[in-house]
Amino acid sequence: MVRGPRPMPQGQNKTPAIPYASALNPAQYQAVTHPGGPLLVIAGAGTGKTRTLVYRVAYLVEQGVDPRSILLLTFTRKAAQEMMERASQILDARCAMVAGGTFHSFANLILRRYGSHVGYPASFTIADRSDAEDILNLIRTDLGFHKDKARFPKKRALMNIISRAANCQMSVGQVLAQEYPQYEALEPEIEEIARTYARYKEERAIMDYDDLLTKCRDLLRDHPPVRQRLSWTYAHVLIDEFQDTNAVQAEIGAFLASEHGNIMAVGDDCQSIYSFRGADFRNIMDFPKRFPGSTVITLEENYRSTQPILSFTNAIIENAREKYSKRLFTKAEGGAKPIYTRPPSELAQALYVLQRIQTHLQEGVPPHQIAVLFRAGWHSNDLEVLLGKHGIAFVKYGGMKFIEAAHIKDVLAFLKATVNPADTISWHRILQLLEGVGPVTAKRLAENVKEKGLESLVSKSLGKRKYGQSLRILHDTMTQLTTGGEPVSQKIEAVLTAYQPLLEAKYDDAPKRIPDLRSLQLLAERYENLETLLADLTLESPEQALARENGPRHRKDHVVLSTIHSAKGLEWHTVFIIHLVDGHLPSSYSLHDEDAIEEERRLFYVAATRAKCHLYLVAPKVQGQASFYSLATGGPSRFLFEIGRLGKLVRRDDPEAA
DNA sequence: AATGTAAGGATTTTT
DNA sequence: TCCTTACATT
Numbered sequence: 258m259v260r261g262p263r264p265m266p267q268g269q270n271k272t273p274a275i276p277y278a279s280a281l282n283p284a285q286y287q288a289v290t291h292p293g294g295p296l297l298v299i300a301g302a303g304t305g306k307t308r309t310l311v312y313r314v315a316y317l318v319e320q321g322v323d324p325r326s327i328l329l330l331t332f333t334r335k336a337a338q339e340m341m342e343r344a345s346q347i348l349d350a351r352c353a354m355v356a357g358g359t360f361h362s363f364a365n366l367i368l369r370r371y372g373s374h375v376g377y378p379a380s381f382t383i384a385d386r387s388d389a390e391d392i393l394n395l396i397r398t399d400l401g402f403h404k405d406k407a408r409f410p411k412k413r414a415l416m417n418i419i420s421r422a423a424n425c426q427m428s429v430g431q432v433l434a435q436e437y438p439q440y441e442a443l444e445p446e447i448e449e450i451a452r453t454y455a456r457y458k459e460e461r462a463i464m465d466y467d468d469l470l471t472k473c474r475d476l477l478r479d480h481p482p483v484r485q486r487l488s489w490t491y492a493h494v495l496i497d498e499f500q501d502t503n504a505v506q507a508e509i510g511a512f513l514a515s516e517h518g519n520i521m522a523v524g525d526d527c528q529s530i531y532s533f534r535g536a537d538f539r540n541i542m543d544f545p546k547r548f549p550g551s552t553v554i555t556l557e558e559n560y561r562s563t564q565p566i567l568s569f570t571n572a573i574i575e576n577a578r579e580k581y582s583k584r585l586f587t588k589a590e591g592g593a594k595p596i597y598t599r600p601p602s603e604l605a606q607a608l609y610v611l612q613r614i615q616t617h618l619q620e621g622v623p624p625h626q627i628a629v630l631f632r633a634g635w636h637s638n639d640l641e642v643l644l645g646k647h648g649i650a651f652v653k654y655g656g657m658k659f660i661e662a663a664h665i666k667d668v669l670a671f672l673k674a675t676v677n678p679a680d681t682i683s684w685h686r687i688l689q690l691l692e693g694v695g696p697v698t699a700k701r702l703a704e705n706v707k708e709k710g711l712e713s714l715v716s717k718s719l720g721k722r723k724y725g726q727s728l729r730i731l732h733d734t735m736t737q738l739t740t741g742g743e744p745v746s747q748k749i750e751a752v753l754t755a756y757q758p759l760l761e762a763k764y765d766d767a768p769k770r771i772p773d774l775r776s777l778q779l780l781a782e783r784y785e786n787l788e789t790l791l792a793d794l795t796l797e798s799p800e801q802a803l804a805r806e807n808g809p810r811h812r813k814d815h816v817v818l819s820t821i822h823s824a825k826g827l828e829w830h831t832v833f834i835i836h837l838v839d840g841h842l843p844s845s846y847s848l849h850d851e852d853a854i855e856e857e858r859r860l861f862y863v864a865a866t867r868a869k870c871h872l873y874l875v876a877p878k879v880q881g882q883a884s885f886y887s888l889a890t891g892g893p894s895r896f897l898f899e900i901g902r903l904g905k906l907v908r909r910d911d912p913e914a915a
Numbered sequence: 916a917a918t919g920t921a922a923g924g925a926t927t928t929t930t
Numbered sequence: 931t932c933c934t935t936a937c938a939t940t
Binding site: 359361534632697823846 | 916917918924925926927928929930
């Protein structure tokens with residue numbers, strides 16, 4: 258690996274347009290003006306991590322680096338977009354040309370171009386999680402292992418095992434030994450399913466989320482000319498949220514930097530919350546080992562939160578079993594202590610939050626500066642109903658996605674099948690919408706289309722079947738879509754025309770679903786290319802796409818509800834953390850494992866550090882007996898109890914007195 | 916082979 | 931509680 262940084266071209270003006278020294282603190286300044294070569298920035302919560310990246314982009318561009326040769330890898334597309342916007346504001350529009358996105362979206366782009374090197378055509382389709390599970394289910398039934406084995410893992414468990422193996426670079430056997438001892442005896446069978454699954458996808462030009470990363474890594478690893486070209490294309494690689502990248506992502510970053518060593522990673526080990534995706538907070542410390550000669554810079558001055566909030570969040574993370582030392586401080590003084598409250602029930606909790614939101618709104622806090630955070634998507638159900646009833650607009654991030662709704666998936670299956678006729682799992686889905694077509698017929702027809710093309714849908718023998726007529730209509734629609742060069746919006750129109758009668762036949766609540774189809778159509782209008790639309794929908798939650806679509810004006814009228822995972826990197830004036838109860842946070846699924854509990858603590862830390870001025874800690878008393886459904890034990894989160902000076906750090910609020 | 920029905924079983928978090 | 935899966939019926 259060539260470590261010597263490529264000399265950076267000097268800008269024309271001797272005096273830079275941006276006053277870096279006065280806009281940044283010394284540590285930030287050092288990071289922003291780093292001459293080149295590997296750089297690790299350990300940035301505590303609220304220490305200006307994003308600011309540093311934004312200025313770094315502007316600095317590089319100002320130095321004369323071609324913005325298109327800067328690659329900014331972030332956790333969500335939205336984050337990249339916002340950073341580029343901010344950089345454009347402090348410098349100029351050139352910053353909007355920076356190549357940015359998630360690892361997955363970047364890999365998608367690269368594989369569209371170079372996929373042939375790893376056995377994929379440019380027209381491959383992406384299977385989301387439920388598509389992937391459907392494939393596994395087909396294989397599972399096909400191979401029939403469940404017949405003689407009692408308790409053979411279901412599609413969901415199979416997916417978890419296979420995905421874990423991909424993300425952690427382990428074999429199926431290792432994953433089983435480590436996490437699924439109950440299935441260890443089934444290793445050969447599960448291995449076979451995994452192999453069949455891989456082959457199935459390859460033969461049909463389908464990639465799942467994990468393939469995007471691993472195939473991209475394989476491409477860079479096994480094809481030096483491609484690696485070299487890409488490395489020179491991206492002369493500066495910037496990676497945000499590095500604590501949540503897994504080994505495959507880190508390898509991709511390393512390969513991209515292999516020619517020049519200009520890799521900058523920013524992250525905070527205390528905020529690592531994606532171990533289920535194969536991230537390990539300790540990895541961040543391997544950076545200097547992986548890139549000898551690294552510069553390491555730590556940012557410790559917090560600009561986000563008031564002192565009382567910071568004292569509290571410092572106390573949370575103090576109890577972490579293992580962390581790299583770093584103590585956040587702020588120069589700001591004053592501010593209110595976090596408020597701790599125990600509503601008598603979950604409903605009372607929703608009422609309490611509603612009332613406090615109303616008060617803050619009256620005080621003039623803009624709606625979009627108020628957020629309610631929680632561990633799992635359904636934790637906000639009560640609150641959503643209540644907010645709706647009281648006319649308070651909200652947006653929700655995380656949890657059940659638009660794209661996961663069955664009717665949206667149906668439409669996307671049509672579109673995927675036109676882009677990639679070999680996508681049998683999409684065909685499988687479409688065909689089963691027809692009356693009289695079940696799993697067996699669908700499978701046979703799908704394989705026929707893959708082997709012999711669309712015409713196989715209208716063979717003479719099929720015409721006599723009762724679903725012959727439906728097949729003919731389907732065939733005509735799909736033929737028109739594959740051959741015609743009409744714009745995306747027209748294609749969608751054609752799909753909807755064909756789909757609407759099927760939707761009405763299949764779902765009792767069809768009228769409720771139709772508006773969603775219109776939203777999808779609206780969303781698609783600005784796309785010129787169907788492949789891009791499909792990739793975007795699969796790789797970025799449409800909520801985010803819609804939020805961007807509607808523009809900032811629209812977003813400002815809404816209070817934010819979000820899972821803690823989706824709140825990463827964001828901040829609000831007022832933050833509520835609800836369901837702060839043992840069994841919810843920490844989640845009951847993590848209680849058996851110490852590492853998992855540690856991660857839950859970091860999750861709590863991430864949530865609490867989102868707050869700038871007001872932080873509410875809401876721990877409702879759980880009523881009723883613990884059923885399978887409600888596993889919470891009812892006591893306040895252990896993370897509160899373990900803070901010795903809790904009484905000094907928070908103010909108690911008795912909701913009944915209010 | 917498709918569809919309807921009853922018992923069984925699992926729930927976080929995301930690209 | 932709700933969704934999936936296995937089984938029985940058409």
